[in-house]
Amino acid sequence: MTKHTSIIFCHGIGSPRQYLSAANFIDALDEQGNREDPSELGYIREISGKIEVSSRDNESFRNYIEFTRFQNIGKRPRSIKQYRVHEAYWAGDQHKNSSLFGVLIWVLKIVLAFTLTFASRWRKYPTQKRRILNKMKISGDLRRKIEKIYSEFDNGVGRKSFPNGSFREFQDHISEKSSVQDRLELKKLAAAWRKEVLKSNISALLKTVMVSVPILAFLFFIYIFFFFVSSKIVGGAEFEFVSTVEASHFAALIATLLATLMGWFISKRLISDVMAWTTMHESHESFLTRERRVNLAKDLLQDVLADPNCVRCVLVGHSLGSAIILDAFLRLNSYCRATNILESRRDKSIREVRKVSHIFTIGSPIQKIESLFYADSGEHHRYHRVRYSNPYLLDRPAWGEHGGPRIVNLWSRYDPVSSEINSLLQVGVPNSVEDDIIGVKNIEVAPVGAPLPLSTHSGYFKDPSSMAVIYQAIASGKLSEARMQRAEFKSSISRWEKSILAALFVLSLAFAGLWMSGSIIDGWLAVTITFMVLISLCATFATVRRDYRRHRGDA
Structure with a gap:
């Protein structure tokens, strides 16, 4: 049989149909191939769905999508390599959606955990502090000493x-x-370390506020709008039990609650998926769901890598799928270090995990999940040592002196799910003074749809610069610094633009606060305040969109 490169795609949260997300990803690859130089990386053709028998179990089979990459030699197209795309589909593993009350308790736990982390003593939450230390640009020797x-x-x-x-x-x-x-x-390093921890906590707080304010502003607009409309409809009518103003407030409150419930019904499956992944209590039903999903991806990955015709493999995970596929691969890598397996089996497993050349985490929540949910307080130092030394190190045999899979994280500041990843720590190479201990290349990109949060989160594969990086890794097994630099987004919004937008928004919120406190009772003035808030949001949106279009060369 023909040798091929395998691509395993793991979709994100929600309820996508099987193969739909993978098909959209292949469409994005096809479009990128058409943008490439046909005499260099070439283009993909002959895309078709096929079936293959499992490498480990001849009784079972699976579907995959195959395509061929062509390259123009002279003026004639020539077939270069075959590729197979497998989807690690986990949305079919249904679980019980969380209740609204359960979500509120979950959010309160996040707030409590963040508060405790923010106000903790230096010994507490050692894992979080180590991650920040590993992000700092210092010599490996000094890092090891402290x-x-x-x-x-x-x-x-x-x-x-x-x-x-x-x-x-x-x-x-x-x-x-x-x-x-x-x-x-x-001592100087310790002081700088402490400063970075404080900056990290403040940054997390500000990002939370930035995500919360637009949602609250939208609900506030609904409240003011319905208050004004109901007050005009009621007019001078008199009620026996309540005043006109109280009736208008009641109508506005009901409308706001209905809008909140509508938002909940739309997003409850997404939130439930995240809650299931972040549950670390082994006795909880959500933890069992989490384990089943990782095992689904691990079994597929193990089966694909066991195929002798697979010479190389690229892993691509979007949103929560990035956490699932990476966890599955790290578990396969950990299996190679088990103390009680035969050496022949160990050697075979090592050869298989080393077939993975690149891992792409796209719009990934890995860092936020690590920071918010896996941050052990360190109260029991022996438990912490076991927990810290185990699961999320980029360790041998996949990583080591020979190199290892290149992990590339594509994220956006306007995607509330994604962030830089500095929690994946690569084991240092012995005798080296300068260790690149963070095993991830973080690239902030410009997804199509920014700054709208949902559009940003789903717009990574529509960004040509992001797809150029992924396409090169799949086609050639290499990543050029030039492509990654072109993909990296650098904001060009000036300070005075930021100052004007901030002043307008603060002024809007100040007037809104006066209205809510009862200092302003005029209905038309309340509507004016509402439109000030909307104008502020629209101006911010337009400025950011122009900034992104400038980056992509559209403006």
Whole structure:
């Protein structure tokens, strides 16, 4: 049989039909191929659906999509390589949707966890602090020294010597454990580390506010609009039990509640999928759903890699699918390190996991899930050591001296789901002084649809610059810095534009607050305030859209 490159695509949250998301991805690849130079990376043709028997079980089979990449040699097209696209479809694994009350409790837990993290002592939440340290650009030797001192600060002896676990005690611990020549440099690094932790927490808070304000502004607009309409309809009518103003407020409240419930019914499946993934209690039903979905992806990945005709594999995950496919691959990689398997089986498994050349996480919530839900408080240091040392290291045999799969994370600041990923830590190469310990290449891109949150989240495959990076990795197995730099979005909104937009929005909110407090009772003035809020949002939207069009060369 013909040797081929496999692509495993894992779709995102929601209820997509089987093969629909994968077909849309292949359409995006086809369009990108038509934009490429036909004499270099070429283009794809002969796209067709086929069936194959499982590599491990001859009794079962699966569907896949096959295409061929062509390249013009001279003026004649020549077939270069075959590709097979498999979909890790998990939406068919149904689970019970969460209730509105359950979601509210879940949100309150997030707020509580964030508050505790923000106000915690330096010893608490060590995993989060280590991730921020690993993101800082410092030498690998210095990083290892301060990590070792922090680990000793966190162990049993350190807890007895420094029971409060404050940052001041950590500096005292540095003075005790470091050499004279390193002491000053390590203390400076510790201060910078603490500053980065604070900046990270403040940034997370501001991003939460930025996501919440448009939603609240929309609900506020509905409230004011229906209050004004109902007050004009009622007019001078008198009620026995309530005043006209109270009746108008009641009508506006009912309309706002109905809008909220409508939004809930539209998004409850999406929210339930996220809740199922973020549940870490093994006895919870949602945790079992999470495990089933990872195992579905792991079984497919293992089956594809076991095919001797598969010479290379590229993993592509969108939204929550990125977390599922990456978790599945890391579990296969961990299996290779098991202590009780035959060496022949270990060697075979190592050859299989090393077929994966690239992993694309697109619009991925991995970092936010790690930060909000997997942030162990570190109260029990032995449990934390086991938890921290285990699942999310980019470890051997897939990664090591030979390199490893290149992980590329495409994200956008206007996608509320995605963010940079700095929680995937690559095991350092022995004897190296400078370690690129973050195993992910983060690229902020410009999805079509920004800054509308849902359109941004679903617009990555419509962005030619993003698809150019993915297409090159699939076609050639390489990634050029030039393509990644072209894909990277750099905002050109000036400071005065930001200042005007911020001032307009703050002024709108101030007048809205006066109206809500009862200082302004005129109906037409309330409508004027509402339109000020809308104009502020529209101006922000237009400015951002122009910025994105300038990046893509449309403006």
